Amino acid sequence: MNHQQELRTSENGGFDSSNGTHNRFVEQTESFKGMVGGNQQAYLVEWLNDMLPHLSLPLEASEEEVRACLIDGTVLCRILNKLSPGSVEMGGSSEPHLVSVKRFLMAVDEMGLPRFELSDLEQGSMVPVLQCLWALRTHFNFKSEGESIQNHSRRRWNLSEVESLERIDHSQVDVSSCGQSAAFRKERRRNSMDSRFERVLRSSVISEPSAALIHDVGQKFQEVFQLKQGWYADLSDAKISELMKSNNLDNASTQSLFNIVNKILDESIERKNGDVPHHVASLLRKVVQAIERRISTQAENFKNQNIRYKARDEKYQSRIRVLETLATETTEENGVVMNHLQKIKVEKTKIEEDKKLEEQDVVKLRKEKNQSDIEISKLKKEIEMAKKTHKNHCLQLETQAKETKDELEKKVKELECLLKDSRKKVKELEAFSESKSWRWKKKELTYQSFIDSQSVALQELRVASKSIKQEVLKTQRSYSEEFKYLGVKLKGLADAAENYHTVLAENRKLYNEVQDLKGNIRVYCRIRPFLPGQSRKQTTIEYIGENGELVVTNPIKQGKDGHRLFKFNKVFSPAATQEEVFIDTQPLIRSVLDGYNVCIFAYGQTGSGKTYTMSGPDVSLKEDWGVNYRALNDLFHLSQSRKNSIIYEVGVQMVEIYNEQVRDLLSSDGPQKRLGIWNSAQPNGLAVPDASMHPVKSTTDVLELMNIGLMNRAVGATALNERSSRSHSVLTVHVRGTDLETDAALRGSLHLVDLAGSERVDRSEATGERLREAQHINKSLSALGDVIFALAQKSPHVPYRNSKLTQVLQSSLGGQAKTLMFVQLNPDVDSYSETISTLKFAERVSGVELGAARSNKEGRDVRDLMGQVVSLKDTIAKKDEEMERLRLLKVNANGEKRGTSSLRYGSSSPRRHSIGAARKKPETVRRERHRTF
Numbered sequence: 001m002n003h004q005q006e007l008r009t010s011e012n013g014g015f016d017s018s019n020g021t022h023n024r025f026v027e028q029t030e031s032f033k034g035m036v037g038g039n040q041q042a043y044l045v046e047w048l049n050d051m052l053p054h055l056s057l058p059l060e061a062s063e064e065e066v067r068a069c070l071i072d073g074t075v076l077c078r079i080l081n082k083l084s085p086g087s088v089e090m091g092g093s094s095e096p097h098l099v100s101v102k103r104f105l106m107a108v109d110e111m112g113l114p115r116f117e118l119s120d121l122e123q124g125s126m127v128p129v130l131q132c133l134w135a136l137r138t139h140f141n142f143k144s145e146g147e148s149i150q151n152h153s154r155r156r157w158n159l160s161e162v163e164s165l166e167r168i169d170h171s172q173v174d175v176s177s178c179g180q181s182a183a184f185r186k187e188r189r190r191n192s193m194d195s196r197f198e199r200v201l202r203s204s205v206i207s208e209p210s211a212a213l214i215h216d217v218g219q220k221f222q223e224v225f226q227l228k229q230g231w232y233a234d235l236s237d238a239k240i241s242e243l244m245k246s247n248n249l250d251n252a253s254t255q256s257l258f259n260i261v262n263k264i265l266d267e268s269i270e271r272k273n274g275d276v277p278h279h280v281a282s283l284l285r286k287v288v289q290a291i292e293r294r295i296s297t298q299a300e301n302f303k304n305q306n307i308r309y310k311a312r313d314e315k316y317q318s319r320i321r322v323l324e325t326l327a328t329e330t331t332e333e334n335g336v337v338m339n340h341l342q343k344i345k346v347e348k349t350k351i352e353e354d355k356k357l358e359e360q361d362v363v364k365l366r367k368e369k370n371q372s373d374i375e376i377s378k379l380k381k382e383i384e385m386a387k388k389t390h391k392n393h394c395l396q397l398e399t400q401a402k403e404t405k406d407e408l409e410k411k412v413k414e415l416e417c418l419l420k421d422s423r424k425k426v427k428e429l430e431a432f433s434e435s436k437s438w439r440w441k442k443k444e445l446t447y448q449s450f451i452d453s454q455s456v457a458l459q460e461l462r463v464a465s466k467s468i469k470q471e472v473l474k475t476q477r478s479y480s481e482e483f484k485y486l487g488v489k490l491k492g493l494a495d496a497a498e499n500y501h502t503v504l505a506e507n508r509k510l511y512n513e514v515q516d517l518k519g520n521i522r523v524y525c526r527i528r529p530f531l532p533g534q535s536r537k538q539t540t541i542e543y544i545g546e547n548g549e550l551v552v553t554n555p556i557k558q559g560k561d562g563h564r565l566f567k568f569n570k571v572f573s574p575a576a577t578q579e580e581v582f583i584d585t586q587p588l589i590r591s592v593l594d595g596y597n598v599c600i601f602a603y604g605q606t607g608s609g610k611t612y613t614m615s616g617p618d619v620s621l622k623e624d625w626g627v628n629y630r631a632l633n634d635l636f637h638l639s640q641s642r643k644n645s646i647i648y649e650v651g652v653q654m655v656e657i658y659n660e661q662v663r664d665l666l667s668s669d670g671p672q673k674r675l676g677i678w679n680s681a682q683p684n685g686l687a688v689p690d691a692s693m694h695p696v697k698s699t700t701d702v703l704e705l706m707n708i709g710l711m712n713r714a715v716g717a718t719a720l721n722e723r724s725s726r727s728h729s730v731l732t733v734h735v736r737g738t739d740l741e742t743d744a745a746l747r748g749s750l751h752l753v754d755l756a757g758s759e760r761v762d763r764s765e766a767t768g769e770r771l772r773e774a775q776h777i778n779k780s781l782s783a784l785g786d787v788i789f790a791l792a793q794k795s796p797h798v799p800y801r802n803s804k805l806t807q808v809l810q811s812s813l814g815g816q817a818k819t820l821m822f823v824q825l826n827p828d829v830d831s832y833s834e835t836i837s838t839l840k841f842a843e844r845v846s847g848v849e850l851g852a853a854r855s856n857k858e859g860r861d862v863r864d865l866m867g868q869v870v871s872l873k874d875t876i877a878k879k880d881e882e883m884e885r886l887r888l889l890k891v892n893a894n895g896e897k898r899g900t901s902s903l904r905y906g907s908s909s910p911r912r913h914s915i916g917a918a919r920k921k922p923e924t925v926r927r928e929r930h931r932t933f
């Protein structure tokens with residue numbers, strides 16, 4: 001059902017009793033309020049279009065479109081004037097739209113209908129506006145319906161007539177289309193639903209063959225009758241009669257004729273008095289007559305058609321019957337007749353099939369109708385359901401509203417309580433603030449009196465401060481004078497302090513010179529740093545003084561007894577570099593070139609850094625070079641710089657003392673060769689005359705030789721498990737210089753001794769071979785200690801012969817040599833006792849006076865005499881050596897008897913690295929040495 005049909009239904013419904021009119025008006029207005037939505041808006045739009053056709057608003061016009069249409073107020077005023085002519089004054093087009101709307105609203109107010117606000121129409125919700133229009137529509141519908149029941153029943157008749165015509169049209173069409181296909185009939189039916197207007201048109205020109213023709217006729221009518229509201233008022237009688245005379249009415253469609261009738265009726269209703277002008281009435285009659293005529297002719301046509309169909313049908317039936325009787329009577333003519341009959345039967349079956357199809361169509365249509373009925377009932381149910389849910393929703397909302405109202409009331413009560421409380425509190429606060437302000441006033445008074453007394457005191461203080469200021473100025477003056485005096489004094493002190501270091505250096509130089517004069521053995525103490533990977537334990541070194549003081553702490557003892565002070569020529573901290581150590585050693589080494597015998601030896605427990613100081617950790621790196629390399633490098637540099645005045649020849653020996661046996665590390669015969677030792681200090685410094693002497697000309701030569709020597713020592717070490725730390729190595733550098741001017745000769749020698757580890761035997765808990773090694777080391781080191789003690793005591797007998805070490809070092813310790821001892825310390829607290837015994841030994845060494853060193857410079861005569869002395873000493877030494885050998889043989893024989901055996905290097909000793917074929921045999925070297933040194 002479309003909107004118009006619904007509208008019509010609502011318009012027609014409820015008119016049974018005039019008493020119910022008002023109730024229904026209220027109901028409808030209320031219902032609109034509750035259902036503002038698409039349907040109601042569509043009704044209103046349709047109504048508006050009906051009222052003012054020029055609006056031609058689309059049925060599904062949006063709220064904004066409706067607003068745009070109504071906003072200027074003229075539409076509203078026109079509608080009202082149409083419903084109730086003259087109820088609103090119409091303004092000109094220049095009048096502002098607000099005025100029109102206001103006028104409309106005033107009229108609505110007068111009628112007592114619901115109104116809307118201007119703002120609603122302008123931009124607010126359109127619902128109040130639509131409600132107002134709905135009320136207006138309902139109001140005037142009811143009003144007019146009452147009148148139309150009496151006056152305009154014809155109008156309704158017209159519509160029903162049209163519908164009845166439509167039904168006739170359907171049945172006619174159905175009958176006429178008996179012979180057509182079902183599809184064609186369906187198409188026709190669909191077309192028939194297109195629009196109400198076309199349906200009406202079709203019904204009016206049912207005799208016409210096509211819809212196009214119907215439309216054409218309608219168009220023509222529209223052209224002929226462009227009718228407007230109140231049109232006939234403008235027509236003259238002559239015009240109307242002319243219109244009636246013409247055959248225009250006959251050519252117009254039935255719908256157009258109905259429209260004329262309707263308009264005439266509407267106009268007459270609007271005029272209220274119901275009077276219709278005579279000429280209009282005659283026109284109306286004419287139109288109605290035309291319509292009636294048309295309908296009667298069409299009815300006549302249908303009747304005739306029906307009769308024709310019936311007659312045709314009867315004719316067919318009678319023919320069939322005749323043919324059937326003919327068929328039964330004449331059997332001879334059966335063949336011919338049968339054929340005839342067959343044809344007739346075929347025709348009959350065709351007709352029956354058509355009938356069946358018709359029936360099927362009817363059934364289908366019924367079914368479709370049923371389905372649509374079902375759908376309608378479904379929709380109705382849905383609407384009811386929606387109504388119910390809506391009602392439920394409304395109820396829910398109401399209950400919610402009630403609940404919220406209750407809550408709000410509760411809250412209001414609570415707030416009231418709070419308000420009461422706060423009032424109480426405000427009162428309390430007021431009372432409190434009053435008491436406080438009283439107290440403050442009191443305090444103010446006391447403060448005032450206090451301020452008065454303070455201001456008096458301030459006055460007094462000012463006077464006092466003035467006098468104090470004067471005193472301060474006085475003292476300032478005196479202070480500045482004293483400062484000046486102190487400044488002068490301080491300057492003197494600063495000058496003195498500045499000089500202090502130079503004085504200190506001078507002192508040290510003088511001290512060294514005094515020691516040189518005395519021939520004291522110099523002692524340099526060097527402390528090894530903690531090694532990487534070694535946990536930073538507590539150190540035994542408490543203090544290192546610049547002037548050679550060293551304080552060592554006993555980790556067990558506390559207080560004064562825990563500390564011990566030692567004093568040496570120099571103490572090198574763990575941070576001291578190889579370079580720094582050498583700088584302090586350099587002057588001593590240089591004196592070798594001046595013809596002095598110099599001996600440098602490193603003493604200390606195993607791992608304390610003896611080899612580090614003497615050789616260095618890595619020969620390939622120059623900055624790591626120890627005293628050995630640096631000394632020889634320096635000697636060559638110096639000899640080069642002096643080559644214009646003195647020509648130097650340098651030779652090198654390298655021996656090892658292991659288990660009281662001296663072995664040549666550079667000998668081409670191998671280290672197993674035991675060397676003889678001179679029994680007394682040799683004037684030429686050749687302590688080990690049998691050791692091969694290797695002339696060197698550059699640092700590279702020295703490095704090469706020393707590497708061979710170290711390798712020989714290292715090879716031995718591999719076989720005998722780190723023998724290097726249990727043997728003494730002695731590198732002797734012999735220098736012979738000849739003055740080019742005076743031909744005077746000078747000889748100097750430099751012993752560089754890396755002693756074996758000085759730790760006690762019991763500490764290492766050694767046994768077997770190790771014990772033997774340790775015993776030998778102990779023996780040699782204690783022999784060294786005895787020699788030093790004897791020298792310190794200036795004893796007439798110095799026991800050099802007690803060990804090979806003392807014998808080798810005899811020339812450096814006893815003769816007027818310059819001797820330097822590096823005391824190497826391990827800072828680890830675990831090594832405290834070893835450190836103390838090392839330091840005690842070093843203390844004793846530093847006290848030894850060897851007498852002033854003497855240079856070995858000599859003229860030619862002296863040299864000849866010295867040569868003789870040397871040969872004599874050589875002979876004595878040989879004898880001594882023989883005696884020594886015999887003694888050793890005796891000792892060994894006794895030892896073998898006791899079942900002990902001495903260490904041999906025979907098969908167990910490592911392969912000897914050869915110095916090379918170019919090297920001369922020891923005898924040759926010895927001869928040469930005897931010749932040159």
Ligand SMILES: Nc1ncnc2c1ncn2[C@@H]1O[C@H](COP(=O)(O)OP(=O)(O)OP(=O)(O)O)[C@@H](O)[C@H]1O
Pocket residue numbers: 527528529531574604605606607608609610611612613617724725726755756757824
């Ligand atoms: N001043 C130092 N700075 C850095 N490392 C050092 C220093 N002195 C010694 N060392 C390191 O300490 C370790 C032991 O040193 P070194 O072998 O020279 O001791 P040693 O007294 O000669 O031992 P041994 O008696 O066994 O021959 C080495 O690894 C060495 O590099």
